[in-house]
Amino acid sequence: xxxxxxxxGIPPVNPIPKGMRIAPQTEFGxxxxxxxxxxxxLARENxxxxxxxxxxASKVLRHTHRYRNWRNAVYQRDNWTCQFCDRRGVRLEPHxxxxxxxxxxxxxxxxxxxxxxxxxxxxxxxxxFNEELKAS
Ligand SMILES: [Zn+2]
Numbered sequence: 001x002x003x004x005x006x007x008x009g010i011p012p013v014n015p016i017p018k019g020m021r022i023a024p025q026t027e028f029g030x031x032x033x034x035x036x037x038x039x040x041x042l043a044r045e046n047x048x049x050x051x052x053x054x055x056x057a058s059k060v061l062r063h064t065h066r067y068r069n070w071r072n073a074v075y076q077r078d079n080w081t082c083q084f085c086d087r088r089g090v091r092l093e094p095h096x097x098x099x100x101x102x103x104x105x106x107x108x109x110x111x112x113x114x115x116x117x118x119x120x121x122x123x124x125x126x127x128x129f130n131e132e133l134k135a136s
Contacts, residue, residue: 066108070094074113082117091118 071094081088095116098106106112116124 070108070110070113073110075115077110078115081115082120083114084116084120084123087117092116093118093121095121095124 074094075092079088080092082090082092093116095114096103096107097112097114100107103112
């Protein structure tokens with residue numbers, strides 16, 4: 001063992017010896033079943049403790065039934081027509097007149113929604129557009 005002689009007397013860097021179990025009572029052993037296995041109703045957003053994973057809450061909200069209902073109600077009222085350029089049959093997106101992030105109470109208010117096509121919706125995301133809205 002010539003090669004290891006220089007390490008003699010130096011304690012190993014890893015204080016836990018190989019194969020040692022730190023917490024045998026709580027470790028996840030072979031043959032154990034995860035507590036949530038087969039319980040999809042407890043998964044992800046259905047679990048009250050789920051914090052949205054790595055996705056911001058604003059994105060999660062966009063996939064709730066409530067949001068979908070709101071969006072459909074806005075589309076229906078506007079007859080699936082872009083309210084800026086009057087086009088139909090294009091990719092539509094709902095726009096919040098009062099900003100989604102700043103007016104949580106109005107997120108699902110149909111009066112706060114407007115149907116836009118994808119292109120017009122992009123325009124609303126420019127700072128200039130929001131300045132115009134504030135001015136009007
Ligand atoms: Zn448009």
